[in-house]
Structures are given as structure tokens and as C-alpha cells.
Amino acid sequence: MSVRNVISRGMTLARSVFQTCFGKPAVRVAAKVRGEGFRVGPPVHTVQPRTFLPSHYRHYRTSLSGLAAQLHSGSFRRMFGSPRNRAVFLAFGLGVGLIEQQLEDDRRSTAACQEIQALFSKKTFQNPLKHFTSGYKLEDYVIGKQIGKGCNAAVYEAAASFAVPRESRTSSLVRMKLGSDDRQEDDRELRNCSVTDYPLAVKMMWNIGPGSSSDSILSAMSHELVPAGPLALKERNGAAVVDGYFGDVPRRVSAHPNVITLYRAFTAEVPLLPGAKEEYPDVLPTRLNPAGLGRNHTLFLVMKNYPCTLGQFLEDSLPCARTGSLMVLQLLEGVDHLCRHGIAHRDLKSDNILLEFDSGGNPRLVITDFGCCLAERDCELKLPFNSRWVNRGGNSALMAPEIATAIAGPSVVIDYSKADAWAVGAISYEIFGQPNPFYGRNGLDSSRYQEWQLPPLPHYMLTDTQVVVKLLLRRNPKKRPSARVAANMLHLSLWGAQSLADRDIGSTKEMADWLLCRSAVALLTDRYPNGSTVEMELQKSFLSNVTLEELRTSIAFLLFGREKHMFQSGFA
Numbered sequence: 001m002s003v004r005n006v007i008s009r010g011m012t013l014a015r016s017v018f019q020t021c022f023g024k025p026a027v028r029v030a031a032k033v034r035g036e037g038f039r040v041g042p043p044v045h046t047v048q049p050r051t052f053l054p055s056h057y058r059h060y061r062t063s064l065s066g067l068a069a070q071l072h073s074g075s076f077r078r079m080f081g082s083p084r085n086r087a088v089f090l091a092f093g094l095g096v097g098l099i100e101q102q103l104e105d106d107r108r109s110t111a112a113c114q115e116i117q118a119l120f121s122k123k124t125f126q127n128p129l130k131h132f133t134s135g136y137k138l139e140d141y142v143i144g145k146q147i148g149k150g151c152n153a154a155v156y157e158a159a160a161s162f163a164v165p166r167e168s169r170t171s172s173l174v175r176m177k178l179g180s181d182d183r184q185e186d187d188r189e190l191r192n193c194s195v196t197d198y199p200l201a202v203k204m205m206w207n208i209g210p211g212s213s214s215d216s217i218l219s220a221m222s223h224e225l226v227p228a229g230p231l232a233l234k235e236r237n238g239a240a241v242v243d244g245y246f247g248d249v250p251r252r253v254s255a256h257p258n259v260i261t262l263y264r265a266f267t268a269e270v271p272l273l274p275g276a277k278e279e280y281p282d283v284l285p286t287r288l289n290p291a292g293l294g295r296n297h298t299l300f301l302v303m304k305n306y307p308c309t310l311g312q313f314l315e316d317s318l319p320c321a322r323t324g325s326l327m328v329l330q331l332l333e334g335v336d337h338l339c340r341h342g343i344a345h346r347d348l349k350s351d352n353i354l355l356e357f358d359s360g361g362n363p364r365l366v367i368t369d370f371g372c373c374l375a376e377r378d379c380e381l382k383l384p385f386n387s388r389w390v391n392r393g394g395n396s397a398l399m400a401p402e403i404a405t406a407i408a409g410p411s412v413v414i415d416y417s418k419a420d421a422w423a424v425g426a427i428s429y430e431i432f433g434q435p436n437p438f439y440g441r442n443g444l445d446s447s448r449y450q451e452w453q454l455p456p457l458p459h460y461m462l463t464d465t466q467v468v469v470k471l472l473l474r475r476n477p478k479k480r481p482s483a484r485v486a487a488n489m490l491h492l493s494l495w496g497a498q499s500l501a502d503r504d505i506g507s508t509k510e511m512a513d514w515l516l517c518r519s520a521v522a523l524l525t526d527r528y529p530n531g532s533t534v535e536m537e538l539q540k541s542f543l544s545n546v547t548l549e550e551l552r553t554s555i556a557f558l559l560f561g562r563e564k565h566m567f568q569s570g571f572a
């Protein structure tokens, strides 16, 4: 064999070692080494490019050290004198060196990513009423008119001398920009004035449960307290106290820009509020309506007063492609935050999403109404479904397939970890001006639909957002991205990581570099040049949660969706 051939073989070996590091089947390395006359152990694992993770590098390093040890062994030393084997060995060394380099890059990038996460996690979202110590009784509030009503509560606008959050003033004063109808404009202006004069909303739960004591109120309604801020409840020795009762409150979620924060929660005697006798006479106590079924005391929740719900907003507004994507992204960020706290909302719908505008006029979305959520302390998003009487959640039309098709049995457990993300996929249709495909008499049934039956999304939507929505609505939760991964996909798509997402796989270093750029932007600015604080909040949320592995998975999902153009034909 000519020297030229030997060197070329050695380089081929080096290349194949190198390629192995980037996901080519490792079995080829083993074959190559065998071809050179060395005895090698069983081939190392075959790894597909898109699932190549830092742990695999560690695995390769171990395997390659094994190979290197064999090369030093007696059989190798006998052959070591030949130029051919020297070349092969040098080439092999080069390959191992490249792997080491890759590992080092990996370590540095992971460390950079962890630092970014730690930095942005510290910048937590603040509760504007934190420093006030009053507001735990109904008399502290001036109650205005009714602003909403559901199956379990009536909501009133409210004001309190101690609470005039500056933030709500700025956001509420922004006039809604969309819509041309004069009457609607007037209505909206009226609502905005009301939000300014009454910056708070008081939700009065209807208590038709077994008792009027704080004890029974809490045990029946404790899920409403999941978004309670740090001072919402009086606390004693670390336990929540409502009117002296130490309640067993389920998990609580920390403050997040896309999740409602309860400023205060307390029990009080049910008052006769405006419209009560006309709107909800049956749930009033006999003291106020002799035919009423309600109890004398109930739970009151105080939160920020929002100008409208997502449903109300969409009645006469159609967000543009980018704004719509930002709205979907906010919902995903909110859902991801809940998942991280082990909470599944289970009743996501456009009426349970409140909306306000930031100082740049961009919609900010907030998930509210936790009455149906799964937040038990011992359950990490898993619900033992051993009887058909176990409550699977609120809105049956928007129940993810894995929940809707679950059949009760002795060891059946329902996993809610991707259920809310699925509901966000369905709500996205509404955000982009389409009817929700799972609503109405002719709507799809979430337990039975096929993915190809999903109606096409409007063409004006960004391609990547269409991909995300279709992936969120995959029936099989294993093939569906989590809320975090789906949110990352939109971040990649919206904030100029085109080069990263366009490549087959961005290297770990490229990903870390991109994250560092995003961090620098987020640290230097409070709002975007277009005045959007919403975009800045999204960036901070992303940076405080991002991991390189999830980012890599997001890129893989994005490429998968784009490649197949499945947004046109379903993902079956």
C-alpha cells in the first residue's frame, strides 16, 4: 500500500471518528478500525443525529478511551513500527482530540446556559401590592359594577385606598387600537375608564357547599388559591391562614407575567352586590333571598382588573401574524410555568384568559380561574384514575385526547404534563380568527379526531407558528412537544435564530452564543424599540428556563415540521 493510501486511510478514520461525534452511526468507526487490523470491542451505540446529547459524548469518550487502550496494547505495539499504523494512530489521535474539544465546548456552553438561567430566574416578576399589609376584609374595598360571571362566581370591579397599582394605570390607559365600530370604541373606552378607576377585581365565589366555616370553604375552594401571591393569605408559621383556619392549600404557583396573581384572599359574609338578585338569586343565602341555596359566608379573591377576556377581544379583533404568534407564545410560557410547579390548569379556554395591553399596545395574556386545576401536593401532574367518578377537569371540548380517552381502572394514571399545551393548540385557531375546531355541533371530538381532519390554518400565519400549532394538536403526547419545547420553537422563529434553526443541528456552542446575545439584549433594555414590554417579558421567561437539550429538541421539532410541510396535510 502506498504512503499516500495509508495517510488517506488514516484521515478517513479520523473523519469517521469525527463524524461519529456529530451523530453518524458509530458502528462505522468500529468497522474502519477493524479494517485496519485492530481488534476492537463491540461497536459503540448508533446515535441518530437529532437525538445527539451531551451524555452521548461522554459515552463516546469512554468507548474511544477503550479503543485507545487497545491501540497501546501488545498487538498494536508490534505493528506500531509501520508507517501505515503510525499514520492511522495519529489520525485516530486527531479524532479523539476533536472529541475532547467538542466535550470542552459542550461543558462551557452548558455552564454559560446555566449562568444565563440563574441570572434571569433571579429577576422574578413582582407583585405590585407586596408591601401593603391591609386588604384582608371586604370593608377595605369599594365595590363597583359586575364585570363577569361564571358557573361558580361573580366578579366585580373594586378599588381600595391601599392599592392603586401604577402598572395597571399605565396599561389600562392605553386605548385599544383595534376595531372601527364607533359604539364598540365607546364601550371599550368606558371599560378602560372603569379599569382605571377600579384597578382591582373581586371574585366572589358562590358557596352552595356543605358549610359556612372557613374550614369547609377552604376545603371546597382551595384550588382557587393556587395563584395566590406571597401576601394574599395571612400566614402563620409557614401555613396559610384564612380567618384563623390553617388551611391545607394545594401547590401554589409563583408570580409570572402570564399567570394571574391573587393579591388577597379572605372569607366574609356574602353581601348584596349590584345585580345579585337579578343575576344569581339562587346562590344567595336565605338572609338575602328566602329561596336561595347559598351559605352565609364565602371566599373572596382580589386580583388586578383586566379590560377584557381573550374571547371578548377576539370577538372584533384579528391580531396580525406576529402579534398572534406572540399571544400563542405567552400562553405556552404561562402553561410551562404551571407545569414546572406541578400544576395542570385543565380548563383553558378563551374565557379563562384575561387580556390587557402593554405600553406599546401589545396584548398581554394572563391565565386565570384555577377552580378545576390539578395541583395536589403529591401528584406531579399525574392523576390516579381508578374510578369513573374521578374528576378529569373542566372543559370537555378542550380535553386532550389522552385525557378524553382514558378508561378508569385499578392502576390507571392520567398524565397531564402535555394536556394544557394541547388546549393552547386548539385556542390558537381562535387567536388567528378561525372557529375552534373542537367547538360546536359539527366540531371535532377530541377523543376521536384524526390529525388530517384538523382544518387548515390561515395562510397569513407564520409558517413556524402553523407548525407549532399542528404539533401541539398531535394525538400522541409522546409526539407532541411540551409547552416549553413549543415555546422555544416560537422563540427561535420570532427572534432571529433563523441561522440556527436552518442548519441541520446548530452546535452547542452556536446555541450558547445565540443565548448570550439574547441575554445581552434582555439585560440592556426594558422594552423593545416598538415599546413592547410583553416581548421583553417573554425573552426573560425564555432565558430563565432554557436548557441546551430542550433547545436542541425544539430545533429538531421545528426542522421536522418544516421539512414535511405537515402543516398542510396533518401530522399522521
Ligand SMILES: Nc1ncnc2c1ncn2[C@@H]1O[C@H](COP(=O)(O)OP(=O)(O)OP(=O)(O)O)[C@@H](O)[C@H]1O
Pocket (backbone or CB within 6 Å): 147, 148, 149, 150, 151, 152, 153, 154, 155, 201, 203, 303, 304, 305, 306, 307, 308, 309, 351, 352, 354, 368, 369, 371
Ligand atoms: N381579574 C379580572 N378582571 C376582569 N374580568 C374578570 C377578572 N376575573 C374574571 N373576570 C370576568 O369574570 C368572568 C368569570 O370569571 P371566572 O371564569 O373566574 O369565574 P368562574 O365562575 O370560576 O368561571 P367558570 O364558569 O369558568 O368556572 C370571566 O370570564 C371574566 O369575564
